[in-house]
Structure formats: structure tokens, C-alpha cells
Amino acid sequence: MKELICIVCPKGCRLKVDEENGFKVTGNSCPRGAEYGKNEISDPRRTVTSTVRISGSHLKRCPVRTSSPIPKNMMFELMDALNSVELHSPVKRGEVVIENVLGTGSDVIVTRDM
Amino acid sequence: MKYELIVIGGGPAGLAAAVSAYQNGLRRIAIIERDLQAGGILNQCIHNGFGLHRFHEELSGPEYAGRFIDMLPGTSIQLFTDTMGLEITKDKRVHCVSAKQGYQVYEAESIVLAMGCRERTRGAIGIPGDRPSGVFTAGAAQRYLNIEGYMVGRRVLILGSGDIGLIMARRMTLEGAKVLACVEVMPYSCGLSRNIAQCLNDFDIPLYLSHTVTDIRMKNGRLSGCTVSRVDEKRMPVPGTEMDFDCDTLLLSVGLIPENELTRSAGIEIDRRTNGPVVHENMETQMEGVFACGNVVHVHDLVDYVSAESERAGRAAAQYVLNGEASGECITLRNGACVSYTVPQLIRPDNVEKAAEVFFRVNRIFSASRVSVYSNDQLIAQYKREHMAPGEMERIQLPKALLDKADGEITVACEEA
Structure with missing residues (x-):
């Protein structure tokens, strides 16, 4: 039995995940919590947010994020990948910066019109 | 030109209030924003987790702000950026x-205060x-890093476990x-x-509870180390418990203060518990036609609730301009056992449609517990909670029928189940 704090929403439910019984989750108050509990044990993932260089705007950094959660152990690799990105204004929210980043199936997208 | 509504602050609260006032019939609306662009603090909150209630998806701060900024072009709302409200x-x-x-004086029929809050400092x-x-x-470090692109340090200690x-x-x-x-x-x-879970535990960063920074040391003008001591029940450092941290940066996350200089300059009554203006059910302050919403009223933990509260303020401003002042008997809300404040502080039942939403915070941690609502020592409603903590804002809905029964005052209290 593993105890976790659910990070799906700000409520922060205290989950118990039974690894021996098909990752059965208790303590959740919604179906997304059950899914999170199961994934957190078998394949933990996080949405990563950061900034990349941008030129031609009044600011020097443009905020970006992964379009979906990526494997937790790839967070730092993703940060390295972002270092080589340089955008040019104008960019639009949702615009893809890196497609299928590191083969995760997730894209890096712009999160602010600049 | 006289504006029907001037909104002070173009962050999430001001944007939602202005859009809501427009949707409720006002046309001459201006937003005064001191930064170069609207969006407020959300622009530097590049992390995700915003909008789960509002949009049913997980957005970053700039994305959440962007959704509201995008609503402006279709309206007649004027946005004055790089403009500081003085009085x-x-x-x-x-x-x-x-x-x-230069120096401008604008006339308004109604005002929404949405100036947000600022951080407590060393x-x-x-x-x-x-x-x-x-x-x-x-927050200053966050701005340097996320907006300006400066790394503020290499070895960091954080004081305060605020978000x-x-x-x-x-x-x-x-x-x-x-x-x-x-x-x-x-x-x-x-x-x-x-x-x-996701910011400390994910990176094996230790959290020292009941501890504080008791010394800051300097070498060549830069921070060179901090001493951390355990504190007793009275929050006094315990001698002999000192730990030294070899760090070059100390970040303070030790609370937020609603930014109410303008509110005070207008002579509007401030609640000492929230450090924000006293407000009615429709977010109207004690000054007729002046409304307030968002972190200037009380510090929220979720922007989704700020938007909802601000839409209420915007709608109320529109109703005030179009139909005149709301009236009716006033119920005073009091904080009972273990509740540190309530917002609103005043409710006019005649002005409530179905239910009044009441936000509050508890002053200690609760496991299974009850929120009890009393009127003149009579229990009139009770709500169950699995868990409550001072860091998490609570809310209850008080149905109109119940408010009609209440006699002059209502007390909100919390107790173990």
C-alpha cells in the first residue's frame, strides 16, 4: 500500500494505492484521482512549464509548457532541450515550439501571445 | 467623458469584472493597469494548474489571463496600460x-477596486x-526569472511554505x-x-516545519549563509537547535497583503482581519457604487474563485449604474470558533437571488469536521468537511431561505466532527 497526495486539483486528496491489487485507489474523490494514483505508481508523469528565449518582443522570455504530462524522469532532459530554442515575435498561445519533444508524444507549446 | 465604470487593476479580477459589467449592459468602461500589459500576476505564474474549475482544463497563468484578455477586443472596454492609479x-x-x-482625472459612476496584493518582505x-x-x-524572484530572464541564485533556501x-x-x-x-x-x-507533493517531494527538497531563519550572513555584499533554528509553541527560537545552510539566496514566501492604499484614500472601511475592504454579498464596499474583488479583498488560493467573485462585482456595478443602489436589511457575518475571517462581511438577503457564497479561512488544521452556521446562538446550517487547513480557502453557500430566517447576524464556526 502506497500513500500519495493527489496533484490533479487543488483539493489535494490523500490517496492510498494498493500495488498488489491492480493499483486499486482509495481516498480519491473523483475518477481523475483514481487514474492519477494508478499512473503515479506505474508511470509517473508531470506537465513541465518553463520559458524560452524570444526576440522582437518587449520581453526576453516567452513562457511554454508541455501539451500533456511527460515521464517524470525526463523533466531535466526537457529543460535542456528548451535551452536551444529561440522564438521570434509574434507568437500565439498554443503555437507548437517543439513537436513530439524527446519522442514523448507531447509538444512544447507557447502559453502567452507575445 | 464620464465613464459608467472604472476598474482599477487589469489582473484576473479587473478583467473578469470589466467583461462581466459589459455583458450586463455597461458600455463606457475603462481599466487602469500599471503594467505594460494586462494579466497581472498571472503573467509571471507560468506554472500550470489554473482554470480547472473555470475551463475544466489545466492552464498556465498566462494562458488563463489570455482567455480573458481575448474577450476585450469584441467589447468597448478601454484598457489604459502603463497607467498608475493614484487616488x-x-x-x-x-x-x-x-x-x-500625464496626469489624468477620470470621472466614474461606479468603480471596481481590483488592485490585488503584494508580498510581505524581510x-x-x-x-x-x-x-x-x-x-x-x-514573487520578485519569480518575476526576475520568468519575465526578465535572470537567474537570482544557485544555492537557495526558502523561508515560508506559501504556494x-x-x-x-x-x-x-x-x-x-x-x-x-x-x-x-x-x-x-x-x-x-x-x-x-509536486514542488518539494518530487525533488527531494526537505521541509522543516516549526523552524525559522534566525541569522543571515554576508560575504562581499552577497548572502553567504543562513542559520535555521527550531521554534517552540510560542514560535520562539530554541537555543541549541541551530543548523547552518551554505546558500547564496534566500527566498521569502511569508504572506501576502491586500494592496489598499487607494481604498484607504477614499475613506472606505477596511476589515482588520482580511486587510481588505468590508464588502456586501455583491462585493460592494461601504461606499455606495464602489465595489472590490479578488486579492484586494482577501487573498485567494485559486484564480478560478477570483474570476467568479469578480464577475459578481462587475455585474453588481452594472446593476448599480442601470438600476440604482441595492437596498434592504443587512446581516452581519461574524467569525466564530477557529474561523479567522469571512467574506463577505455583510449580506442583504433581499439582494441575494438563490444563495450567498461565503468564503472563509480556518486558523488551524482540521480532519473530519463540521462548519456550523448560527444565528443568535441557534444552529441554522451545518456543512461536513473531510479536511481543512489555514492554507486552503473554504467556501459555503448560504441559501436565501436560510438568510431570510436569520436575525440580524450570522456566525460561522468550525469544530471537530
Whole structure:
């Protein structure tokens, strides 16, 4: 039995995940919590947010994020990948910066019109 | 030209209030924003987790703000950026200044105060020691890093477990800094549990509860180390428990203060519990036609609730301009056992459609518990809770039928189940 704090929403439910019984989750108050509990044990993932260089705007950094959660152990690799990105204004929210980043199936997208 | 509504502040609260006022029939609306662009603090909150209630998806701060900014072009709302509100007078004139327009005085029929809040600083908590560079509030560091692109340090200690501090622990770590620890003077964390999990636990950053920074040391003008001590029940440092941290940066996440200079200048009554204006059910302050919403009223933990509250303020401003002042008997809300404040503080049942939403915070941690609502010592409603903590804002809905029965005052209290 593993105890976790659910990070799906700000409520922060205290989950118990039974690894021996098909990752059965208790303590959740919604179906997304059950899914999170199961994934957190078998394949933990996080949405990563950061900034990349941008030129031609009044600011020097443009905020970006992964379009979906990526494997937790790839967070730092993703940060390295972002270092080589340089955008040019104008960019639009949702615009893809890196497609299928590191083969995760997730894209890096712009999160602010600049 | 006289505006029907002037909104002070173009952050999430001001944007939602202005759009809501427009949707409810006002046309001459202006937003006064001191930054170069609208969006407020959300622009530097590049992390995700915004909008789950509002949009049913997980957005970053700039994305959440962007959704509201995108609503402006289809409206007649004027946005004055790079413009600082200086004073509000009793006859609803708004004095402001900008490099482009100089000193301006605008007349308004109604005003929405949406100035947000600012951080408590080192001075507010009186940490002893040297005064080197390298001591930042967490939000200032967040702005340097996320907006300006400056890395503020390499070896970081964080004082206070508020959400911004936790978010910055993760952010600095991802950017290559070593975050040595997060230190919290209270015996519990002040941030959301999910942030303890995903910002500290994910990166094995230790959290020291009932500890505080008791010395700051300097070398060549820069922070060179901090001493952390355990504190007793009275929050006094315990001699002999000192730990030294070899760090070059100290981030402070030690509370937020609603920014009410303009409110005070207008002579509007402030609630000492929230440090924000006293408001009615429709977010109207004690001054007729002046409304307030968002963090200037009380510090929220979720922007989704700010938007909802601000839409209520915007709608009420529209109703005020179009139909005149709301009237009716007033119920006073009081905080009972273990409740540190309520917002609103005043409810006019005649002005409530179905139910009044009441926000409050508890002053200690609760497991299975009950929120009890009394009127003149009579229990009139009860709500169950699995868990409550001071770091998490609570809310209850008081149905109109119940308010009609209440006699002059209502007390909200919490107790173990």
C-alpha cells in the first residue's frame, strides 16, 4: 500500500494505492484521482512549464509548457532541450515550439501571445 | 467623458469584472493597469494548474489571463496600460498618471477596486543578521526569472511554505539551482498539499516545519549563509537547535497583503482581519457604487474563485449604474470558533437571488469536521468537511431561505466532527 497526495486539483486528496491489487485507489474523490494514483505508481508523469528565449518582443522570455504530462524522469532532459530554442515575435498561445519533444508524444507549446 | 465604470487593476479580477459589467449592459468602461500589459500576476505564474474549475482544463497563468484578455477586443472596454492609479475621491473621480497621458482625472459612476496584493518582505518579519543582496521575496524572484530572464541564485533556501515559495522551489530546481530546504515557522504547511507533493517531494527538497531563519550572513555584499533554528509553541527560537545552510539566496514566501492604499484614500472601511475592504454579498464596499474583488479583498488560493467573485462585482456595478443602489436589511457575518475571517462581511438577503457564497479561512488544521452556521446562538446550517487547513480557502453557500430566517447576524464556526 502506497500513500500519495493527489496533484490533479487543488483539493489535494490523500490517496492510498494498493500495488498488489491492480493499483486499486482509495481516498480519491473523483475518477481523475483514481487514474492519477494508478499512473503515479506505474508511470509517473508531470506537465513541465518553463520559458524560452524570444526576440522582437518587449520581453526576453516567452513562457511554454508541455501539451500533456511527460515521464517524470525526463523533466531535466526537457529543460535542456528548451535551452536551444529561440522564438521570434509574434507568437500565439498554443503555437507548437517543439513537436513530439524527446519522442514523448507531447509538444512544447507557447502559453502567452507575445 | 464620464465613464459608467472604472476598474482599477487589469489582473484576473479587473478583467473578469470589466467583461462581466459589459455583458450586463455597461458600455463606457475603462481599466487602469500599471503594467505594460494586462494579466497581472498571472503573467509571471507560468506554472500550470489554473482554470480547472473555470475551463475544466489545466492552464498556465498566462494562458488563463489570455482567455480573458481575448474577450476585450469584441467589447468597448478601454484598457489604459502603463497607467498608475493614484487616488480615488469620494465623488468617484479617479486620479492617475502615465508617461503618455500625464496626469489624468477620470470621472466614474461606479468603480471596481481590483488592485490585488503584494508580498510581505524581510522587514515585515524582522529577520536578524546582515543585509546582503540575495534576499528576495519569492514573487520578485519569480518575476526576475520568468519575465526578465535572470537567474537570482544557485544555492537557495526558502523561508515560508506559501504556494509561491513552493512553486519557486521547483522552478529554481528545474533551472539548475540547488534548493537546500524550505523552512516554515508554523507546525503545518501554508501551501496547498499538491504543491508540497509536486514542488518539494518530487525533488527531494526537505521541509522543516516549526523552524525559522534566525541569522543571515554576508560575504562581499552577497548572502553567504543562513542559520535555521527550531521554534517552540510560542514560535520562539530554541537555543541549541541551530543548523547552518551554505546558500547564496534566500527566498521569502511569508504572506501576502491586500494592496489598499487607494481604498484607504477614499475613506472606505477596511476589515482588520482580511486587510481588505468590508464588502456586501455583491462585493460592494461601504461606499455606495464602489465595489472590490479578488486579492484586494482577501487573498485567494485559486484564480478560478477570483474570476467568479469578480464577475459578481462587475455585474453588481452594472446593476448599480442601470438600476440604482441595492437596498434592504443587512446581516452581519461574524467569525466564530477557529474561523479567522469571512467574506463577505455583510449580506442583504433581499439582494441575494438563490444563495450567498461565503468564503472563509480556518486558523488551524482540521480532519473530519463540521462548519456550523448560527444565528443568535441557534444552529441554522451545518456543512461536513473531510479536511481543512489555514492554507486552503473554504467556501459555503448560504441559501436565501436560510438568510431570510436569520436575525440580524450570522456566525460561522468550525469544530471537530
